Amino acid sequence: MATGRTHRPATRSRGIPEATVARLPLYLRALTALSERSVPTVSSEELAAAAGVNSAKLRKDFSYLGSYGTRGVGYDVEYLVYQISRELGLTQDWPVVIVGIGNLGAALANYGGFASRGFRVAALIDADPNMAGKPVAGIPVQHTDELERIIQDNGVSIGVIATPAGAAQQVCDRLVAAGVTSILNFAPTVLSVPDGVDVRKVDLSIELQILAFHEQRKAGEEAAGEAAVPAAAGRGDSADQGPDGDVPAVMPA
Amino acid sequence: MATGRTHRPATRSRGIPEATVARLPLYLRALTALSERSVPTVSSEELAAAAGVNSAKLRKDFSYLGSYGTRGVGYDVEYLVYQISRELGLTQDWPVVIVGIGNLGAALANYGGFASRGFRVAALIDADPNMAGKPVAGIPVQHTDELERIIQDNGVSIGVIATPAGAAQQVCDRLVAAGVTSILNFAPTVLSVPDGVDVRKVDLSIELQILAFHEQRKAGEEAAGEAAVPAAAGRGDSADQGPDGDVPAVMPA
DNA sequence: CAGTGTGAACCGATTCACAGCG
């Protein structure tokens, strides 16, 4: 869906399915953990369990990247870490700016997962003049007026929006005008962007609402007779942790 | 994917596709905005634009709920708000607990989107004794020791984990043992839970990594000749904002 | 012979296109 129309119909050399791309970070995390424990190789079965997917899917995913395994043995952990990092573009480091330094923005700024993996928080930006200069996560907050200069000076192409919903579109427009081409949006709004700009959305309340839906189902089904809930032994580790599970949601808009 | 095996093979009365469920909150938000502006009816086209999806998908989605529209006219905003709220189970209100009151936990506690839509933050829980008693978003933080009691006293069935990765599984186990059956996990770990418990995951760094992948693609393709990037007129509002775009990711695990 | 790599079957979701209705 997302990857809408006319998204590169040609130059279709190595087309990795979006669903696969969305899982690569998952594999990468699991592999990194193995790497830290100096595990040399893993089987698809083991790695799949660690990443929370099933092994057939994992093997299929890797087959899109190339044949990096050894039959009868498994995958070389270090090698795979490298290949996936490269595929995701994490061998270079990406400067990102975070706009909107409220609780959420601060949480993002402090989030270790960014710095550790190819991302560098180039600047924190907020509209509140009182915030200007204050350090958050060791980085001084700068005023929105500086936005364009910051983007350009640092060659930023990825922006994170953590502002209130009302400000999001305006911030988005300025980011895009200044040269940002990928946006991670935490504000609960639909952003409209020109063609060629990718937007991903993370929406906290939507996730809860989806859980509520399923929760309601569970409650309703107790009554509905039937041998409901087979209640197979606890701790069924195998199944998909369906991350965002999902489908990517990137769109040229 | 997520909705793995043997998930209610029977009692298949009103089966709403997971992909549709994941979009209902989106429609609901757009409808709420229209409702506040006292707009009485919308066409599928208009509503789809406001929600960031295409109209065919929206109509198909609504068709799973029933025939709530009027041909030649559109949908009644108020009525639809009610129907979707009911379908999502938001007419009742769900007490939730947030475990791990760091920056992220605090951001979640302050997040207006929860309280406004069927959710009530019943308690904030943190392992740090120094946090105990401190109010965050007007709610006093309680110590982890109280977790089981809090869950039971408040009949909490939905828990939010915003702890560091290392603590997540342990917290999860305790939540589940105390009776929680839906978990929203912000910690970058794969949680394993018994059958019948739903887990949804929100992972900040994964989203960025997916953006990086696409960003890298864009950079690479400039060189690769070809009439790349047709650059259709700016601000293409129609296309999917593919929210989490996604596929649900709920799993009985 | 254990475990990868992959064609083929399957399944759910999206899109198309138009019949049906207010």
Next chain:
DNA sequence: CGCTGTGAATCGGTTCACACTG
């Protein structure tokens, strides 16, 4: 006549099952 509702076509992704290989 305009817009909904939906069967049919299509697409992308997942699962199956097994041939192949180190």
